[in-house]
Amino acid sequence: MNSPELLPILCYPDPRLHTVAKPVAEVDDDIRALIPRMLATMYDANGIGLAATQVDVHLRLIVIDVSETRDQPMVLINPELEWASDEKRKGEEGCLSVPGIYDGVERSIAVRVRALDGEGHSRVIEAEGMLAVCIQHEMDHLLGKVFVEYLSMLKRNRIKSKLVKARREAERA
Ligand code: NI
Numbered sequence: 001m002n003s004p005e006l007l008p009i010l011c012y013p014d015p016r017l018h019t020v021a022k023p024v025a026e027v028d029d030d031i032r033a034l035i036p037r038m039l040a041t042m043y044d045a046n047g048i049g050l051a052a053t054q055v056d057v058h059l060r061l062i063v064i065d066v067s068e069t070r071d072q073p074m075v076l077i078n079p080e081l082e083w084a085s086d087e088k089r090k091g092e093e094g095c096l097s098v099p100g101i102y103d104g105v106e107r108s109i110a111v112r113v114r115a116l117d118g119e120g121h122s123r124v125i126e127a128e129g130m131l132a133v134c135i136q137h138e139m140d141h142l143l144g145k146v147f148v149e150y151l152s153m154l155k156r157n158r159i160k161s162k163l164v165k166a167r168r169e170a171e172r173a
Contacts, residue, residue: 004040007055011167012098013160018144019058021051024077027120031061031077035118038063039073047096049134051141054097062115062138066130074125075118079139082124084108091133093147100166101159105150107136 010017024031034057042050042063052061062076090106110128113135117123127135137147148156 004036006044007037007041009041009045009050009054009096010056012095012146012148012163014097016056017053017097017141017146019053020144021053021058021060021142024059024061024116027077027116027118031059032118034061035063035075039065042096043070045096048130049138050096051138053141053144060142062135062142064131064134064138066134076113076115076125076135076138077117077120079113079115079135079142081111081139082114083112084136085110093133093137095137095147097141097146098148098159098163101148101163103148103151103155105137105147107133111135113139 034052038050038052038055038061041055042048042065048066049062049064052059060078062079064074064076065072085108087109088106089109090104092102093105094102109132110126111132113125113127115123115125125135140147148159151159
């Protein structure tokens, strides 16, 4: 069996990362074909989550795998936050769209989310720890929000110029 073709990941500050995703109308063949490609792209990049927004597909679809063994893929289609704990904690985050940058973001320590799985069945996911953080981070992507937007304007501008410079150098090389 051929491995799924990888998808290019948009890099901050690409304006397409700020697109608000539309709900998936139906888990059809196109969606079923996209899921393995998103998972392969996430695993290839050593990420724990990837939102469709990051591969320039503006639909409410997320793939996640926070397992150490990298064999527990989760698919969340049209995720809706049902509950988030008032208790929050600041933890270090990174993002495949913001390569090499890690910084602290405050998130609820537990969430409950309703979503369709890859077969289109409705599921409720109760998450805490890294999974809870990852779900919140990826759901932000679907709203066009990148984690660096939680940081100060000064930090964000530094990150922007660093990534723009790195891209220019990569293009010249
Ligand atoms: Ni991200």
